[in-house]
Amino acid sequence: MRIVIAGAGIGGLITALSLERAGFTDIVVLERTERIRGLGVGINLLPHAVRELTELGVADRIAALGVEPASLSYYTRQGQLIWTEPRGRSAGYEWPQLSVHRGRLQLELRDLVEERLGGIIWLGRKLVDVQELDDSAVAVCELPDGSRERVAADLIVAADGIHSAARKLHYPGEGAPRWSGLTLWRGTALVDPVLDGRTMIMLGDAEQKFVAYPLSGPLEDGRQRINFIAERRGGGSPHVDWNRSVDRAPIADAFAGWRSDWLDIPAIIRDSEELLEYPMVDRDAIPSWVFGRLVLLGDAAHAMYPNGSNGGSQATLDARTLAYHLATAASVDDALAAYEQARRPACTRLLELTRQTGPERVMQIARERAPEGFSDIHDVIPRSELEAIAAEYKLAAGFHPEQLNARSSLSARVGA
Numbered sequence: 085m086r087i088v089i090a091g092a093g094i095g096g097l098i099t100a101l102s103l104e105r106a107g108f109t110d111i112v113v114l115e116r117t118e119r120i121r122g123l124g125v126g127i128n129l130l131p132h133a134v135r136e137l138t139e140l141g142v143a144d145r146i147a148a149l150g151v152e153p154a155s156l157s158y159y160t161r162q163g164q165l166i167w168t169e170p171r172g173r174s175a176g177y178e179w180p181q182l183s184v185h186r187g188r189l190q191l192e193l194r195d196l197v198e199e200r201l202g203g204i205i206w207l208g209r210k211l212v213d214v215q216e217l218d219d220s221a222v223a224v225c226e227l228p229d230g231s232r233e234r235v236a237a238d239l240i241v242a243a244d245g246i247h248s249a250a251r252k253l254h255y256p257g258e259g260a261p262r263w264s265g266l267t268l269w270r271g272t273a274l275v276d277p278v279l280d281g282r283t284m285i286m287l288g289d290a291e292q293k294f295v296a297y298p299l300s301g302p303l304e305d306g307r308q309r310i311n312f313i314a315e316r317r318g319g320g321s322p323h324v325d326w327n328r329s330v331d332r333a334p335i336a337d338a339f340a341g342w343r344s345d346w347l348d349i350p351a352i353i354r355d356s357e358e359l360l361e362y363p364m365v366d367r368d369a370i371p372s373w374v375f376g377r378l379v380l381l382g383d384a385a386h387a388m389y390p391n392g393s394n395g396g397s398q399a400t401l402d403a404r405t406l407a408y409h410l411a412t413a414a415s416v417d418d419a420l421a422a423y424e425q426a427r428r429p430a431c432t433r434l435l436e437l438t439r440q441t442g443p444e445r446v447m448q449i450a451r452e453r454a455p456e457g458f459s460d461i462h463d464v465i466p467r468s469e470l471e472a473i474a475a476e477y478k479l480a481a482g483f484h485p486e487q488l489n490a491r492s493s494l495s496a497r498v499g500a
């Protein structure tokens with residue numbers, strides 16, 4: 085069975101690795117760009133995704149690229165602690181959370197695909213059309229010189245990201261991604277370790293926020309590389325481009341005053357290694373991901389706000405779930421139906437939660453109930469409410485510790 089994957093991003097590459105482990109060998113990945121450049125800044129892989137990477141036998145290679153955050157803490161704009169929770173193995177998961185540079189992750193996944201499957205990534209192939217036949221499909225690609233190439237497949241997996249061409253074929257009126265009005269400025273910086281050097285921090289509320297997490301341990305000069313996201317309503321534009329560099333000074337000015345004895349946010353922004361502007365966008369949930377022998381996966385199926393750090397992790401779950409059902413179902417059609425049933429309702433629910441700012445909702449609640457601050461957070465938000473918000477999101481995203489540790493494996497082999 086020939087499976088063609090459109091898109092060599094995080095979802096497409098993990099799909100190739102998952103299919104190979106499930107016993108499929110005739111796989112082609114079509115990638116629009118002529119070179120995989122490893123773009124982006126930080127990305128989080130939550131324990132449910134790291135479990136899948138572990139079962140694929142690639143987690144060690146990926147863990148070597150980044151760090152394992154041990155806790156996550158939410159603060160008010162004034163720096164008052166709202167909620168802190170252990171993460172990864174510190175929280176009782178059998179698998180860690182990993183924070184890595186997205187570009188390094190993509191390049192490592194590419195190397196792994198090439199090691200296991202050879203030269204199956206065809207670069208400079210932009211998917212522009214899909215011809216659906218009875219039990220097969222043809223991917224029509226545009227090459228850099230403008231010519232077209234047709235690639236026949238028994239199944240096409242569209243992992244072509246938030247601007248998915250395959251999705252557009254079936255939802256032509258959808259238009260551009262939906263903008264929340266918030267703008268994200270994403271960057272990396274070399275700083276003295278923040279707190280214990282292994283904590284992911286978030287300060288602010290739904291109008292303005294700063295997020296940071298380590299991407300490395302201490303370097304030779306004692307500093308560490310962090311990823312940060314400065315987020316604000318107003319300014320920016322809805323234009324979706326992952327690589328738009330912007331001037332640091334106005335963004336640092338927008339966070340003037342966000343300083344404490346343990347964190348100087350304007351300085352981090354001003355001295356950052358790079359600063360990329362990106363609108364906070366997502367797409368509405370859609371009623372179908374499967375169209376004959378074409379199936380959507382990753383951001384193509386469910387682009388969502390980064391609240392909760394779930395984009396890459398959900399793409400990983402999609403990939404493993406699809407491979408599992410293709411290996412175990414009685415037919416390809418049954419497999420696609422089972423994949424959609426397993427993943428689409430769950431992602432629709434998660435999309436709703438991310439629109440309500442996901443687990444970060446506690447920050448907005450603190451601001452609304454105590455805009456001037458508090459002496460004890462539990463006078464403002466009872467512990468039970470804080471715990472319920474954190475648990476609700478983890479359950480919806482598939483990474484509540486008990487749920488995840490008990491879930492059966494998605495490893496399966498065709499014909500086994």
Ligand SMILES: Cc1cc2nc3c(=O)[nH]c(=O)nc-3n(C[C@H](O)[C@H](O)[C@H](O)COP(=O)(O)OP(=O)(O)OC[C@H]3O[C@@H](n4cnc5c(N)ncnc54)[C@H](O)[C@@H]3O)c2cc1C
Pocket residue numbers: 090091092093094095096114115116117123124125126127128186209210211212243244245246247248249270326327381382383384390395396397399
């Ligand atoms: C350049 C870039 C930088 C990013 N930076 C970050 C970041 O810093 N932090 C973060 O959390 N997330 C980032 N993301 C998004 C993140 O990778 C995804 O949200 C998540 O990993 C889901 O992965 P995906 O494979 O569905 O989509 P993506 O990782 O976006 O991959 C989509 C892939 O499909 C390719 N493609 C697009 N259209 C076509 C087509 N018509 N034909 C063939 N190939 C096509 C793209 O070039 C890309 O390689 C970035 C995405 C991109 C493309």
